[in-house]
Amino acid sequence: AQSVTQPDIHITVSEGASLELRCNYSYGATPYLFWYVQSPGQGLQLLLKYFSGDTLVQGIKGFEAEFKRSQSSFNLRKPSVHWSDAAEYFCAVGSNYGGSQGNLIFGKGTKLSVKP
């Protein structure tokens, strides 16, 4: 079955520290992978996406993610966290093929808190 796992429900980091949010997926076809961010009271906003090519993708707000097919992972990273990065982060996977064409499967999210 297709699924996305974000193992960490809640992470707290200090401002200026590095960040890595984990995402593992189970998907039969070649996956298209996404990270979204949701600030309190807001809708989800796309941070970055991977379709093909270079496995290290750059996104907005200084975020990057690396696709590792052998580990079925797409972890999100940022070298130095800012207080404004406090939000909830969602990993998602989808495909352009098959009956679920166009749909995305979302993980349950990781809430990020930032300490001053």
Place this chain on the structure above:
Amino acid sequence: DAGVIQSPRHEVTEMGQEVTLRCKPISGHNSLFWYRQTMMRGLELLIYFNNNVPIDDSGMPEDRFSAKMPNASFSTLKIQPSEPRDSAVYFCASSQTEILEQFFGPGTRLTVL
């Protein structure tokens, strides 16, 4: 582009009343999604449409929920009768099917008393 537009932004109603949530997708997008988000259950896909046709409604909780997309620029999600456990934030999102990237609206916060 104005992005995905949802109305109302907030809705407070009493148990048993009918509630209608509205969504206008981004022009040119041919897929539309309705999600529900709660603290307990997280983000849940309720239903999605491709080219105005419902593709998967397996996430619709029960017969009290219904969704329509009469044309490419408008969709509704109706709850009749509403119950307190329907209280949640409901998001609408749209995409171009082949591109997959979904654009989310600001959500409707529904409170059923």
